[in-house]
Structures are given as C-alpha cells and as structure tokens.
Amino acid sequence: MLGAIRKRDLLAHPVVTIRSFGWRVFVKAMLAGPDKTFLAILMETQVLPSARVDVPEVLRRCVELERSAQRIYEQLAARFSEVEPVRRFLATLAHQEQGHAELLEVCRAALRKGRFDAQRFAPWQDQLPRLERAMHDTESSLDEIAGTGKAMQCVIDIESSEINRVFRSAVGASDTEFVRRLDVFRNAGNQHVRFIADHIRVLEPGLTEDCQRMLDALEHTS
DSSP: OBSSSOHHHHHHSHHHHHHHHOHHHHHHHHHOOTTOBHHHHHHHTTTTTTSOTTOOHHHHHHHHHHHHHHHHHHHHHHHTTTSHHHHHHHHHHHHHHHHHHHHHHHHHHHGGGSEEOHHHHHHHHTTHHHHHHHHHHHHHTGGGOOSHHHHHHHHHHHHHTTHHHHHHHHHHHEEOHHHHHOHHHHHHHHHHHHHHHHHHHHHOGGGHHHHHHHHHHHHHHO
C-alpha cells in the first residue's frame, strides 16, 4: 500500500482503525494492492464525505500548504532532470509532501470520531495568511532559480519556515484516537526535515550550516 500510512501502521492498531473507520475500511486496506493509498480507500468507502461538517476551513488550508510544497518540488525536479541525484532528491521530497497532505486529509476523516481543538491551533491561525503568501510567491518565482545550489537553498527556506510547525499543530489539534495512536502522524515531519538535511549536506556542502540551523529550529520546536 502506497502513502504515508502503510498496512504495518494499521496492523499495529487494528482495533483503533476499526473503531475509527469501520470493518469495511480495515478489510479493504488489508487487501489493497501496492498502488493504493489509505486515503484512496477512505474516499472509495465514502468515509471522507461523511466527515463532520464542522471541521474548520483551517485544516483544508493546511492541506493546501503541503500541496504547494509538493508542486514546488515537482517543478524543481523537472527543472534539474539532467542532474540525477538532485532530481531524485527533489522528487522524493515531492512524494513526502504528498504524504503530509494525505495525513492531514486522514486527520479530517478521523474527526468523525473526535474533534478539532481550535484553541490548540490558535497560535498559528494568524500565521497562515503570511505563510500562504510566501508559498505562493515561491511558486511564482521558480523560473528565477538558476543552479542546483539555489534550488537547495529554496528547499531550506521552505522547510525553515513555519510550514512544518503548522503541520504538527494541525495534527496535534486533531483530537482523535486514530491520530493519537499512530506514530506516523508524529514522526513524519521530523523525519522529513532530517532527510533533507542529510541529503543537502552531500549535494551542496556549502549549505551545511544552513542545514544545521534548520535542524536546530526543528529540535527547539519539537
């Protein structure tokens, strides 16, 4: 099964999965082929449309931030397609961002058996417009990025922004048993940033200090 949530995650918490989404979802997930995501299964079984109607708009906006990062990394991967290590790295980042967006969509679906703690997310509510503008500006200016070093700096700038803290806060505010119990929701952001630092240090050694500052900021806010 593709995506951030794998069969092993569900098998580690079968009772929680069944309580959250029902037997039908669990069985379909266990029988799913290698090209199916858990989010796709939720859509097929119409769990997403039945999610609570009072889920705040803020969660949709957080999903779009992750989709924006995905698009940026996809475009950069295409730009540097002839530099295979860089292309592969950027394509992997795009895939990881897609996984983050899917995790937030699953949070939304899981809220049918929980609640969104708006007060817990409140410190980031006012930051969203600025972060959305910054991501939009980055998407609009990708043609100005010349050279792999600038591309790697763009990655660091994105990941050093509030995007990962907003992701963690949105997950943390999704007060459901399913989200609390599956480690993937807590680990995805940290693993993503550490992956970036490890690879940029190899691809662009001159950015090592920037990578360390990005990691320090991650540790400070985790």
